[in-house]
Amino acid sequence: MRSKVYCLDRLEAPDDEFHEAKKRILPEFDGELNYAQVDVRNTQNLDDVISKIAEKHQRVDGMIAAAGVQQVTPAVEYGIEDAMDMMNINYTGVFMSATAVARQMIKYKCRGSICLIASMSGVVANKGLLSPVYNSSKAAVIQLAKNLAMEWGRVQPSGTGGIRVNCLSPGHIVTPMVLENFKQVPGLQATWERENMLGRLATPDEFKSAGLFLLSNASSFMTGNNLVIDGGHTAW
Numbered sequence: 001m002r003s004k005v006y007c008l009d010r011l012e013a014p015d016d017e018f019h020e021a022k023k024r025i026l027p028e029f030d031g032e033l034n035y036a037q038v039d040v041r042n043t044q045n046l047d048d049v050i051s052k053i054a055e056k057h058q059r060v061d062g063m064i065a066a067a068g069v070q071q072v073t074p075a076v077e078y079g080i081e082d083a084m085d086m087m088n089i090n091y092t093g094v095f096m097s098a099t100a101v102a103r104q105m106i107k108y109k110c111r112g113s114i115c116l117i118a119s120m121s122g123v124v125a126n127k128g129l130l131s132p133v134y135n136s137s138k139a140a141v142i143q144l145a146k147n148l149a150m151e152w153g154r155v156q157p158s159g160t161g162g163i164r165v166n167c168l169s170p171g172h173i174v175t176p177m178v179l180e181n182f183k184q185v186p187g188l189q190a191t192w193e194r195e196n197m198l199g200r201l202a203t204p205d206e207f208k209s210a211g212l213f214l215l216s217n218a219s220s221f222m223t224g225n226n227l228v229i230d231g232g233h234t235a236w
Helices: 016-029 042-057 080-107 132-152 175-182 186-195 204-215
Strands: 004-009 032-037 062-065 111-119 164-170 225-229
Touching: 004 042, 004 164, 016 032, 042 080, 062 204, 080 111, 080 132, 111 132, 111 204, 132 164, 164 204, 175 186, 204 225
Parallel strands: 004 032, 062 111, 111 164, 164 225
Antiparallel strands: none
16 A cells, blocks of 8 residues: 655745655655645644545554754743743644544544654753753653553554554754754754764664654554663763
8 A cells, every 4th residue: 555644844835855755755665745734833723634634545544743942041041931832832732743643543443653752851951951941841742652652552442542652752963953052052062972872963864764663563562652762872
């Protein structure tokens, strides 16, 4: 069966990398890649987009929820609006994404898999970076995965359930957001490179296989877990 993948993003139009992936997915993987704009803070829009995808295909098999923003600010300088804005995206937006997909999995009786992108920052405090709300929001996502896994995991007499929920927690990755952090905090890159066993930072492509693992039957007996991929940072 041909895989049909949807990329949901806040941008009005996808970036160049999406177009490159779309060009490759049919000839190389016999798949299909589609794009839709969503705002995870707008639950009605989120529900509408996901329900239309499910209705079109009469199923939803998996989702990777990767919403996240960061603010580098000392704790005593945070205002309530700053904290709420970050939590609305990093935690509530991820929560609402998961529930929107689970609702369709239950409706169409799909035994699917949901992967929430958390962070190593959910279990340790990042040295050299003052981001208490970001770190706390990622800890909340890890706890969320455990609770959703418990609630949706068992197959019910009605045929619903059987939904696995796990977290993927990357270590320090070189992304546009992290490059901004390096501009804000001199010496931060060297600190982070020194703090893991491999002595370097990750690139985004090093997490693709882990995401596929968590969505696929290769992880069929794994749920409520947090897969940490951090170059040995938290083991040091």
